[in-house]
Amino acid sequence: MLGLGWICWALVVSVQGERVVASFNDGWSFQLGEVPEPARYEPVKVPHDWSVAFPFSTNGTGGCTAFLPGGVGWYEKRFELPPAFRGRRVRIDFDGVYNNAEVWLNGKKVGERPYGYIPFSFDLTPFLNQAGENTMVVKADRSAYMDCRWYPGSGIYREVQWVAHEEVYVEQYGLFVTTVSNERVRVETTLVNDSSQAVALDVEIDLQEADGRSAAFQVSSVSLAAGERKQVVAFLSLPQASVWSPETPYLYRAEVSVQQELNCVDRVATLFGVRDLQYDPARGFFLNGERTVLKGVCLHHEGGAVGAAVPDDVWERRLRYLKEMGANAIRTAHNPPSRAFLDLCDRMGFLVQDEAFDEWFNPKDKKYNFNQRVTDERSIGYSEQFGAWAERDVKAMVLRDRNHPSIIMWSIGNEIEWTYPRYGNATGYWNKPRVANYYWDLPPHDLATRKEIFEATAPGEHVLAETADALAQWIKEVDDSRVVTANVVMPSVSYFSGYIDALDIVGYSYRTVLNEWGGEHYPDKLIVGTENWPQWNEWRGVLENEHIAGLFIWTGIDYLGESRSWPKRSTESGLMSTAGFRKPAYWFFKSLWNDEPMVRLNTQRLIDSNYKRVNGEIVENPDNPRDKKWWWPHLKRHWNYDQHEPIYVEVHSNCEEVELFVNERSLGCRVPMESEDRMVRWSVPFAAGALKAVGRNDGQVVTEEVLKTAGEPVGIQLSPDRRVVEADGVSVVHVEAQLIDAAGNAVRHVDQMVS
Structure with missing residues (x-):
């Protein structure tokens, strides 16, 4: 059993010449309720996510938002102006308040911002008392507790600062x-x-x-x-x-x-940062004159157990692991991230696709994530505000983020075609009877038929292509140094509908099957896989097509929400868990993306696996085939089974050759490059002792890994990720807790409550 704990221990005032920039995170009080009551305020420190503090429940919650509650939250802060702020213009900057924020100062409404993922600012000067006390109140309204398809958090969940300057x-x-x-x-x-x-x-x-x-x-x-x-x-x-x-x-x-x-x-x-970005429709993406393949992951903004108010150190650890895997790119699905997150990407060296919206005028269904036009008062999302706020919001994202060298492209939306039925109708994939599989087959209709069906269907109140063009133009008005893309889910229609005309780069969402088709029929547009399964076939589609700039795996890390049934609270498609533990898919992609020699052992009872032994060979079991999309098998990291029981062994390695040993007896060599999916496999009768994989290059041993049979757990090994931590109220040390036996071996086959 392996566990993880957080220990958190506060922040910042910086002065820049005649301008004063100071943190506004301290001194807040908070309460939940439709109407605030002065006696009910309790002290909190922002960033603050009130929802994650509640127990998971099916009462007044939904699986899309992780079975955590919403509600209406009120924040109050009483303060006096510091001397350096008096007599000057004063502005307050919120990096994000979820959701439907309203701000009052000294009883007067200062302003509002509906979109919870966007930064916003207000001029406080007309409302301030230059002498004496000031009272600020912030309301965050998440009465629509299923307002998002993933867990968004609630409240002032990002940094707040205020600024004083001259006229x-x-x-x-x-x-x-x-x-x-x-x-x-x-x-x-x-x-x-x-x-x-x-x-x-x-x-x-x-x-x-x-x-x-x-x-x-x-x-x-x-x-x-x-x-x-x-x-x-x-x-x-x-x-x-x-x-x-x-x-x-x-x-x-x-x-x-x-x-x-x-x-x-x-x-x-x-x-x-000084860098040159070039995009060649035929040859891919070039950074500083060198072709650079995007080895990317999609990430949601929350941090697992800490919710949406994620300390920088939590993100630093997560990003460090992704960097060690070989990832070089991140897509911020499906909303703008925090400024602090982008600061880390700048420093650590990640290429970022900064995404604006998950829905435009038409809503997506949050409750079941299937019928995309269904919504009610519990699941009202951004589509209700899009018409009035989209221009201001997309420009706010770009203006805040445009100096970040990590950002190489802007995304105006995620899988928007789902909410415009004429797109799906025209593809032909969902005709009855079905004649083609959306994921694996080329479009069943020819171009003329697709166009005919598309034109025969009423566009509805809003035309997708026109909205896309407006969003792209608004971005170009404030930053023309980067390209605009979107996560396109029906390119076989979007290419001719006018939607893709608004984009500089086409983002494919699970459309690897169209990689060659897109390059052949629409060679003037560079393609990038903006959402891809964590499978070898997806990466092979990049390697075999120079006009594909790279991909972004869904997802780099598991995330809260998008769950369809209780008690499941998170979606487990990530290469890492919500706690930051690296899963088998992580090590497989490390074998593809990192040149440092590595082998990684995984085991499973053969009867529980997706494979069987036929004539001495390990073949996929047609009665229990391996998932080819998001889900990986539940492989184990131990060597504790019943004696002589058939065990499935899977090794991920970037070495030329891998040899497997049980108690120093060789079970033969395998060559990953000769395997159809770049993994090597054995079926092994269990024998207590040691399972070892040895990796060789040019005939020389370059790496190895051993799993030992563990005894009963007798202790806990604690491993902090740092030895010194600042007592500042925001710094974090991650402590991994591992059961060990008397010999110090990791005990991974036992789940045991620890007290």
Whole structure:
């Protein structure tokens, strides 16, 4: 048995020149209820997810959101203005409040934001008491407790900060750095003059190396009339720049100082990376001139037991394991992530597809995830707000995130065609009787028939292609340095409907069967697998087709929600568990994506496996075939069975040859590259002792792994992932607990309560 615990122990004030940026996470109180009562507030620290603190239950919950409750939450914070904030413009930044946030200050409504995954800000200046106490109240409304197809969390679940600056300042997200070439960058600074007087300014730009040394410096002079907003653009050279890549995630710092009469009136800074992105429809994705295949995973935003308010250290451990596996890319399914998550991707070297929405005008069914047009008051989602908020929300995502070098593409939506019936009708896959399998077969109708059926079906109130075009254009208005994609689930119709015309890159959702077809019929669009099964066939589809830029496995990590039946609370398609334990699929993809020699042993009773022994060979059992989609067999990591019982042994390895031993007796060699699915297998009569796999390259042993028969558990081995942790209220140490026997062997065949 293996267990995991979290130990959490608080954060941040930073001052940038004349601007003050400070954490606003402390000092909050919280209560649940339709109407707040002053006496019921209890202290909390944000980020805070109230739903995950409740027990799992079927009462007033749904499987889509992990059988955890919603409700209406109220946050209150009483504070006085610090001296550095008085007499200045004050803004508050929420990185995410789920859901339907409303904010009041001193009894007056400041604003609202329905979409729970999007950052938003308000100018507090007109509402503040310069002297004395201020009271802020934030309402988060998740009365629709099945408002998402996965677990979203509830409340102020991301960071909050506030900012004080003068009337002449750099606009929020107004510093934008882009790479012109690997030795030249463009710096765009948006200045605002909210004073009643014209001003003359000097804008100093300092590009700094990672160690703080200045790498380039430039000064521009500009004048602003009263009330004017103006962009200042400068080009700076960085000779022999260190480029950003997954292998070398080098970060520069751009600092902009705004000087008025030799006084600094504002100073802002951002990290950025120098990198060149190129997309070739015939040859794939190129980073800094080198073809780079995307070895990606899809990730939801929550962190398992900690819910949606995920400490940075939890994400760091998860991402570190994915990096060790060989992954170099992440798709943020199906919503914008936190700023802190993207900061980690920048530092650790991940390529990111930043996704905006799971639904547009038409709702998806959250309750059963099947009939995509069914909804009720319990499952009202973003589609209700899309028309009024989509432009503001997608631009907010891009403006906040556009300086992150990790982001290489924007996604405007996930599998949107499901909610537009004319798309599915035109494919022909769901005709009665069925003549083709959607997952494994080419479209049953020819192009002319698909077009005829599509045109004969009323488009409905909203035309998908027109919405896609609007979303793509809104993104380009604030960032034209990256491409736009979407997770397209019916490309055989979307190519000609106008939907894909709005995209720079086509994202295929479980459409590996169309890899060659898409390249042949629509060669002007690069394809990337934006959602793929964790199977060899999916990766082979990338290796065999140069016009496929890579893939994103569903999913890198198990996630809460999207469950159809109690008591199952999570979806287990991940390469890792919600606790961050690495599953067999993880090690299989490590054997495909990481060149460091490795072997990984897995065992299972042959009778429980998907295989049987026929004439001395291990073949798939047609009566119990292996799943070819999301689910992997429940393979074990132990060597404890009944004596002489037939045991199925599966080894994942990137070595040229693998030899298996039981108690030092060889059971022969296998070659992974000669296996149809790149795994090697044996059927072994169990004998207590040791099972060993040896990996060889060029005839030399380069790695091995041993599973030993364990005795009864007599102790627990605790393994922390760090020895020193900051007592700051936010840092985390993960402690793995492993049962061991008297000889110190891991006991993995026993599930035992520990007290």
